[in-house]
Amino acid sequence: MKYLDIANGNLLFLLTGLTILVVLLQSLLFINKGTKRAKELGIEKEIINKTITNSAIFSIIPSLPIIVMLLALSVPLGRYFPWLRLSVVGSAVYESMAANVAVVSMGLKDISDPNLTPTIFGVVLWVMSLGIIWGIVFNIFFLGKLDQYTKKAKATKNAFIPIFSGALFSGMLAVLSVPYVANTKNITGIVSFASAGIAAIIFQKIGKNPKYKVINEFSLPIALIVGMAASIIQVNLV
Amino acid sequence: MDKNSNTEARLSAEFDKSINKLGRYTSIIALAFMLSIPLITQIYYGLDISISDVLVASSGLIAMFLPMAVVENISYYQVIGAGGIYLSSITGNVLNMKLPCAIAGMKIANVEPGSKEGDVISIISIGVSSIVTTIILFLGMFFVGQALVPLLNSPLLAPGFANVTPAILGATAVPSLLGNKRLSVVPVILSLAAYFIIGANFGMYQSYVLIVVMVLSVGSAYLNYKKSK
Numbered sequence: 386m387k388y389l390d391i392a393n394g395n396l397l398f399l400l401t402g403l404t405i406l407v408v409l410l411q412s413l414l415f416i417n418k419g420t421k422r423a424k425e426l427g428i429e430k431e432i433i434n435k436t437i438t439n440s441a442i443f444s445i446i447p448s449l450p451i452i453v454m455l456l457a458l459s460v461p462l463g464r465y466f467p468w469l470r471l472s473v474v475g476s477a478v479y480e481s482m483a484a485n486v487a488v489v490s491m492g493l494k495d496i497s498d499p500n501l502t503p504t505i506f507g508v509v510l511w512v513m514s515l516g517i518i519w520g521i522v523f524n525i526f527f528l529g530k531l532d533q534y535t536k537k538a539k540a541t542k543n544a545f546i547p548i549f550s551g552a553l554f555s556g557m558l559a560v561l562s563v564p565y566v567a568n569t570k571n572i573t574g575i576v577s578f579a580s581a582g583i584a585a586i587i588f589q590k591i592g593k594n595p596k597y598k599v600i601n602e603f604s605l606p607i608a609l610i611v612g613m614a615a616s617i618i619q620v621n622l623v
Numbered sequence: 624m625d626k627n628s629n630t631e632a633r634l635s636a637e638f639d640k641s642i643n644k645l646g647r648y649t650s651i652i653a654l655a656f657m658l659s660i661p662l663i664t665q666i667y668y669g670l671d672i673s674i675s676d677v678l679v680a681s682s683g684l685i686a687m688f689l690p691m692a693v694v695e696n697i698s699y700y701q702v703i704g705a706g707g708i709y710l711s712s713i714t715g716n717v718l719n720m721k722l723p724c725a726i727a728g729m730k731i732a733n734v735e736p737g738s739k740e741g742d743v744i745s746i747i748s749i750g751v752s753s754i755v756t757t758i759i760l761f762l763g764m765f766f767v768g769q770a771l772v773p774l775l776n777s778p779l780l781a782p783g784f785a786n787v788t789p790a791i792l793g794a795t796a797v798p799s800l801l802g803n804k805r806l807s808v809v810p811v812i813l814s815l816a817a818y819f820i821i822g823a824n825f826g827m828y829q830s831y832v833l834i835v836v837m838v839l840s841v842g843s844a845y846l847n848y849k850k851s852k
Binding site for chain 1: 631632634635636638639641642643645646647649650651652653654656657658659660661663664665667668670671672676677679680681683684685688689692693695696697698699700701702704705706708709710712713714715716717718719720722723724727728730731732733734735736737738739740743744746747748749750751752753754755756757759760761763764768769771772775776778779780782783784785786787788789790791792793794795796797798799800801803806807810811813814815817818819825826829832833836837839840841843844845848
């Protein structure tokens with residue numbers, strides 16, 4: 386038996402499909418709990434609906450390149466496992482790296498090595514699964530405690546608490562952005578970052594006018610498209 | 624404390640308790656399903672896999688991703704709350720989709736990250752985002768993928784899709800950082816310095832830089848806060 390018979394087989398389809406369904410159900414349960422709590426907090430229904438629409442629209446475009454990744458990974462790994470990993474739990478960057486680490490440690494050249502056997506494929510499944518679960522494991526054991534302590538600190542209503550959250554937020558955004566802003570080897574990335582940023586600010590300013598409120602609601606998806614368009618222009622024209 | 628704020632404190636505590644319970648149970652279930660995939664495949668096909676091979680092959684990845692996962696979850700928790708973390712750890716694509724989506728949602732709802740309202744909006748945004756990605760990948764795999772790939776990979780459009788992540792980060796980070804200059808100066812300078820010192824391997828150390836910069840940002844904000852009092 387070739388490993389691709391396993392990788393594209395019905396069993397793996399069933400297992401991955403079931404897992405995706407379980408995670409979908411989880412998202413629905415959380416959304417349900419979230420909207421109930423939003424009502425208690427007095428957040429208007431209109432705002433909730435806007436959040437939902439905006440999140441949905443915002444997520445469409447970044448999901449498209451994942452399809453390319455999915456089809457590329459399904460050549461060496463079969464269709465179903467990459468389908469699971471890119472739909473839930475994994476990320477586009479992580480998956481091909483983890484698969485390669487696994488096969489290299491089994492003595493192969495890379496994931497497209499023709500000597501990949503069913504047993505090695507089984508090892509790949511294990512390694513990719515064991516590599517990604519630690520965030521979930523951490524949450525099971527520690528997140529509840531972390532949340533409890535944080536909420537206790539916040540309950541003191543110390544005036545510094547909002548500043549504390551704001552500082553953490555700014556720190557996070559700065560660190561996550563810097564590989565794109567400061568990487569002079571990828572000018573297109575800088576162009577994309579800057580133009581999306583400027584566009585977002587402009588749209589939010591325009592959107593402050595009640596006449597153009599709708600622009601404010603969709604300022605982020607539109608800014609995202611502006612950033613992508615700017616990279617296309619920069620690469621193709623400049 | 625008046626009666627209303629007492630009621631709200633009770634509701635808030637109840638919600639925290641129930642979201643952690645839901646998070647823990649669903650995490651355990653999702654984890655069991657994820658690990659059942661290699662296990663059942665191995666048993667069903669009678670694959671002769673040695674535990675030591677698996678451990679050797681995964682040790683490098685675990686050494687890298689375990690601390691990263693812990694640091695990231697603690698850091699992101701401060702922004703998207705416990706519910707958002709439970710969901711995003713299971714649904715994946717955190718940095719390039721879930722986090723920006725939650726930040727965008729909070730902006731639209733006009734609530735602060737780290738507040739009760741912010742946590743709730745994050746849960747809704749991340750849940751919706753995850754469902755959308757799942758639907759698109761389902762369509763991509765079973766129906767439109769083959770037709771879409773030439774378009775997405777076309778020389779004209781490819782640079783746009785290759786730079787989706789910087790565009791997402793630009794659209795979310797720039798307005799937030801410029802909108803709060805007092806708090807952003809220190810982290811921006813620190814992260815730029817870290818990037819130029821570490822250089823090309825920044826990606827490998829990003830989560831450690833993250834925790835250091837977050838701690839120092841809070842420290843400097845605290846000093847400013849004390850001074851202004």
